[in-house]
Amino acid sequence: MMNSIRNQFPILKTRVRSLPRRGGAKSLVYFDNAATTQKPEIVLRAMDKFYRSKNAPVHRGVYTLAEAATAAYENVRDQVRDFIHAAHREEIIFTAGATASINAVVAGYVETSLHRGDHILLTDMEHHAMIVPWQAAAERKGLEVDFVPLTSDGRVDIGVFKKALAKYRPKFVGITHVSNVLGTVNPVREMIAAAHKIGAIVLIDAAQSAAHLPIDVQKLSCDFLVFSGHKLYGPTGVGVLYGRKELLERLPPFIFGGHMIEEVTREKTTYAPLPAKFEGGTQPVAEVVGLGAAISFVQGVGFNAIQKHECELSAHMLKGLKVISGLTLLGPATTQGRIPVFSFTISGIHSHDVATLLDREGIAVRAGHHCAQILHSNLSPDASVRMSLGVYNTVGEIDRTIAALHKIQEKFYA
Amino acid sequence: MHNDVRDMYREEILEHYRHPMNFGTLKKPSHTISAANPLCGDRITLQLRVEKGIVREVAFEASGCAISIAAASLFSEWMKGKKLAQVQKVGEKKTQELIKAPISVARIQCVLLPYSALKKASNSTSSELTRPRKLG
Numbered sequence: 271m272m273n274s275i276r277n278q279f280p281i282l283k284t285r286v287r288s289l290p291r292r293g294g295a296k297s298l299v300y301f302d303n304a305a306t307t308q309k310p311e312i313v314l315r316a317m318d319k320f321y322r323s324k325n326a327p328v329h330r331g332v333y334t335l336a337e338a339a340t341a342a343y344e345n346v347r348d349q350v351r352d353f354i355h356a357a358h359r360e361e362i363i364f365t366a367g368a369t370a371s372i373n374a375v376v377a378g379y380v381e382t383s384l385h386r387g388d389h390i391l392l393t394d395m396e397h398h399a400m401i402v403p404w405q406a407a408a409e410r411k412g413l414e415v416d417f418v419p420l421t422s423d424g425r426v427d428i429g430v431f432k433k434a435l436a437k438y439r440p441k442f443v444g445i446t447h448v449s450n451v452l453g454t455v456n457p458v459r460e461m462i463a464a465a466h467k468i469g470a471i472v473l474i475d476a477a478q479s480a481a482h483l484p485i486d487v488q489k490l491s492c493d494f495l496v497f498s499g500h501k502l503y504g505p506t507g508v509g510v511l512y513g514r515k516e517l518l519e520r521l522p523p524f525i526f527g528g529h530m531i532e533e534v535t536r537e538k539t540t541y542a543p544l545p546a547k548f549e550g551g552t553q554p555v556a557e558v559v560g561l562g563a564a565i566s567f568v569q570g571v572g573f574n575a576i577q578k579h580e581c582e583l584s585a586h587m588l589k590g591l592k593v594i595s596g597l598t599l600l601g602p603a604t605t606q607g608r609i610p611v612f613s614f615t616i617s618g619i620h621s622h623d624v625a626t627l628l629d630r631e632g633i634a635v636r637a638g639h640h641c642a643q644i645l646h647s648n649l650s651p652d653a654s655v656r657m658s659l660g661v662y663n664t665v666g667e668i669d670r671t672i673a674a675l676h677k678i679q680e681k682f683y684a
Numbered sequence: 685m686h687n688d689v690r691d692m693y694r695e696e697i698l699e700h701y702r703h704p705m706n707f708g709t710l711k712k713p714s715h716t717i718s719a720a721n722p723l724c725g726d727r728i729t730l731q732l733r734v735e736k737g738i739v740r741e742v743a744f745e746a747s748g749c750a751i752s753i754a755a756a757s758l759f760s761e762w763m764k765g766k767k768l769a770q771v772q773k774v775g776e777k778k779t780q781e782l783i784k785a786p787i788s789v790a791r792i793q794c795v796l797l798p799y800s801a802l803k804k805a806s807n808s809t810s811s812e813l814t815r816p817r818k819l820g
């Protein structure tokens with residue numbers, strides 16, 4: 271199965287040659303999938319084909335081509351509905367990405383439903399995309415933003431979470447499904463149920479989970495859920511905002527302009543019904559089409575196969591990392607309840623040096639705080655190296671990386 | 685791995701990282717200046733004792749990557765006995781020259797970190813009131 275998957279990603283055939291020029295070119299090992307994933311042929315072709323044969327404005331023209339473009343665009347809404355098991359197609363809103371989706375929910379909620387002194391509860395594990403919009407809104411509106419602390423191994427404990435709910439009585443709760451630094455999967459179903467008990471609205475950030483775990487918004491019973499296409503083997507520039515219908519109906523629009531209106535007169539504008547109300551302006555149609563193809567790709571492989579493969583990768587990686595002396599893994603070292611994302615520090619070697627030296631071996635990893643400074647400073651005073659794997663990565667690539675890490679240590683400790 | 689003469693990770697650079705020159709603090713600094721690299725949070729605190737415009741003593745403390753530590757080591761050694769004004773004028777170019785290797789765009793800020801600190805000294809003839817911190 272592995273080879274047939276890898277063959278679908280043209281970029282994985284890249285040979286990299288970096289300075290200084292020594293030895294032959296090496297094949298690319300791409301371990302930065304939590305930042306963005308590579309794109310399979312099916313996505314590239316779908317977008318190319320759209321521009322070659324269907325490009326037209328959606329929802330506007332009466333001519334055949336525009337109808338074809340509109341159908342292509344709206345089909346993806348059905349695909350997404352199916353992908354996350356939403357009850358209604360108009361609960362699926364296309365946005366520019368997870369960040370844009372979160373900003374939209376925050377802006378709408380702050381405008382309509384939150385008042386000075388209201389509490390917002392987040393976890394210490396959140397990405398800046400969840401923290402910063404709330405903090406900015408809190409400053410404008412006088413809200414309080416509270417954080418659920420993590421266990422010493424970097425997990426959200428459901429008991430600690432429930433205590434925070436009781437203590438702060440938040441109106442709104444924002445939770446990441448999976449940590450982009452530790453790869454840990456949060457018990458979101460239990461967390462949502464607990465938050466609903468005190469009447470809070472819950473937003474799930476599925477940016478890191480969408481490519482790795484099946485999502486069922488009805489089983490989760492979440493109010494809002496967001497993700498980005500580009501972390502799901504799809505294109506940049508497109509993402510999804512899911513919201514329960516009755517909540518979206520009450521939420522004010524966040525982008526005003528063409529297409530999102532029902533009627534415009536000099537005096538007044540009335541807004542279009544869902545989902546058009548939230549899709550003002552000309553939409554990124556080719557990107558939406560690409561997102562549809564990406565979902566087809568993921569469903570074609572299937573989450574059972576994805577999870578089985580990624581669990582093997584995790585086990586192999588953890589075994590390899592364990593034998594590197596001086597290496598500290600951030601978060602739990604278990605294969606259970608995680609996706610293959612691993613952040614670590616090596617004593618005496620700065621993470622940027624590790625990343626640059628791995629790059630020379632053709633291995634692309636990330637160094638830094640990974641847009642999660644609160645989490646990061648909880649676990650490590652220093653920047654860390656992050657390796658995040660996806661469906662096309664292999665055990666062989668892990669072996670190559672572990673060998674490279676040993677070589678880097680030899681060099682530094684000489 | 686590689687050991688080219690023009691490699692930014694050649695043994696000479698790593699040796700400066702392991703045993704940096706002028707690492708520590710001064711007893712009576714005339715200037716104490718800090719700078720941070722916003723990309724990675726690496727910091728440096730540079731201390732100078734300047735007499736009649738001449739850099740008589742220099743010391744630094746930093747937490748950072750091999751490249752930034754080695755750059756600070758080489759740069760601090762180079763500036764001793766030189767006029768502060770002159771050091772500030774040619775410093776940006778000199779720090780890069782001292783590394784004697786092509787530096788990737790992603791890492792240029794690491795090399796320039798000691799210079800960013802030194803540059804700040806230019807605007808203050810008296811010492812800034814930042815206390816040196818033990819870092820790393």
Ligand SMILES: Cc1ncc(COP(=O)(O)O)c(C=O)c1O
Binds near residue numbers: 446450475477641
């Ligand atoms: C957990 C999490 N949330 C949100 C985001 C933001 O996604 P995007 O940058 O695609 O809007 C990311 C990734 O950058 C993420 O990892």
